[in-house]
Amino acid sequence: MQTAPSCKKVRASLGTLGVLGMELVMMDAPPTTAYLQIYTDKRCMANCRFCSQAAGGGGDLKKIARGMYIPSDLDEVVRRLGIAFERGYLKRACIQTVMYPQMWGDTTYLIKSIRERSQIPISLSVFPLDDEKYSTLKDLGVDKLVIPLDACNSKLFSYIKGKEANSIYEWETHLDGIRHASYIFGRQAVGTHLIIGMGESAEDALELIDRLHEEGVYSALFAYTQLPGTRNITSNLNIKHYRSVQFGTYLIRENLVSFADMVFMSGEVADFGVPGADIHRLLKSGEAFKTTGCPDCNRPYATETHKEIFNYPGEPTDKEIGMIREQLGITGEKR
Numbered sequence: 001m002q003t004a005p006s007c008k009k010v011r012a013s014l015g016t017l018g019v020l021g022m023e024l025v026m027m028d029a030p031p032t033t034a035y036l037q038i039y040t041d042k043r044c045m046a047n048c049r050f051c052s053q054a055a056g057g058g059g060d061l062k063k064i065a066r067g068m069y070i071p072s073d074l075d076e077v078v079r080r081l082g083i084a085f086e087r088g089y090l091k092r093a094c095i096q097t098v099m100y101p102q103m104w105g106d107t108t109y110l111i112k113s114i115r116e117r118s119q120i121p122i123s124l125s126v127f128p129l130d131d132e133k134y135s136t137l138k139d140l141g142v143d144k145l146v147i148p149l150d151a152c153n154s155k156l157f158s159y160i161k162g163k164e165a166n167s168i169y170e171w172e173t174h175l176d177g178i179r180h181a182s183y184i185f186g187r188q189a190v191g192t193h194l195i196i197g198m199g200e201s202a203e204d205a206l207e208l209i210d211r212l213h214e215e216g217v218y219s220a221l222f223a224y225t226q227l228p229g230t231r232n233i234t235s236n237l238n239i240k241h242y243r244s245v246q247f248g249t250y251l252i253r254e255n256l257v258s259f260a261d262m263v264f265m266s267g268e269v270a271d272f273g274v275p276g277a278d279i280h281r282l283l284k285s286g287e288a289f290k291t292t293g294c295p296d297c298n299r300p301y302a303t304e305t306h307k308e309i310f311n312y313p314g315e316p317t318d319k320e321i322g323m324i325r326e327q328l329g330i331t332g333e334k335r
């Protein structure tokens with residue numbers, strides 16, 4: 001018997017509710033993962049600059065990047081999630097957390113409720129916890145644990161979600177949390193989220209991604225989205241920068257090159273370290289530009305608009321690959 005939370009609600013993304021048949025949503029790319037967030041009407045105790053739910057901000061609690069997370073009946077979402085998994089519509093459940101006093105009880109209640117109804121794989125995105133809690137989460141059925149660094153180096157981390165942001169997080173504690181979680185969950189079972197366009201260089205991002213990859217930790221890339229009610233960040237988001245980080249990440253993830261093989265000039269990629277013919281073959285497959293993260297996570301329109309796609313939720317078309325080549329400035333047969 002588990003103790004019910006004070007309020008039996010869960011936040012679910014609009015796309016997720018569309019797949020579950022709880023909202024009427026027109027979708028050209030339905031989510032393959034159910035995106036959920038534990039419910040609270042309180043603001044998060046942390047104070048990340050980009051986040052709509054930050055302690056000191058005035059953003060909409062329903063917003064995560066471009067996604068709308070609607071408060072919904074927890075039992076009904078869990079019931080329909082079980083059916084959607086059985087029928088193959090949804091392949092994973094992803095739970096985002098918020099820091100507030102009842103967070104642990106509400107999170108474990110949701111995980112247990114999902115597991116009582118189905119065997120859908122569960123990802124949990126959470127700030128660093130202690131080892132006992134990591135073990136409990138693993139025992140409850142979480143197979144992928146994500147600890148979001150969001151920023152690509154310690155200085156940026158402090159500015160975006162640490163001391164300089166009047167927030168509670170520390171770079172070293174987050175890295176340590178990732179290491180401890182990896183020890184308990186195993187290699188390739190722990191990941192992080194990185195938001196591109198918050199002032200990092202491609203060199204910063206790829207150096208970190210390579211280091212984490214060496215430790216068996218995967219990185220999911222997001223494009224920075226400025227939300228109303230959040231503090232301003234001088235963004236360096238542009239599509240060429242994003243594509244460079246995305247392609248470099250793919251090369252590292254597939255063990256085709258490492259950071260040490262790449263050449264940078266003023267922080268930008270001057271050479272990916274693979275022969276020109278291979279680059280053309282790899283670009284053609286389009287794989288590098290699909291959404292990254294946990295298995296079966298496609299996050300449609302999480303940080304994109306119909307006009308500007310950073311992460312493709314499915315296979316990019318030939319036309320889109322042509323556009324990607326232009327964005328990267330790799331159009332000829334030889335680089």
Ligand code: SF4
Nearest residue numbers: 094146220293294297
């Ligand atoms: S990578 Fe996708 S499934 Fe994994 S925690 Fe992030 S949003 Fe969720």
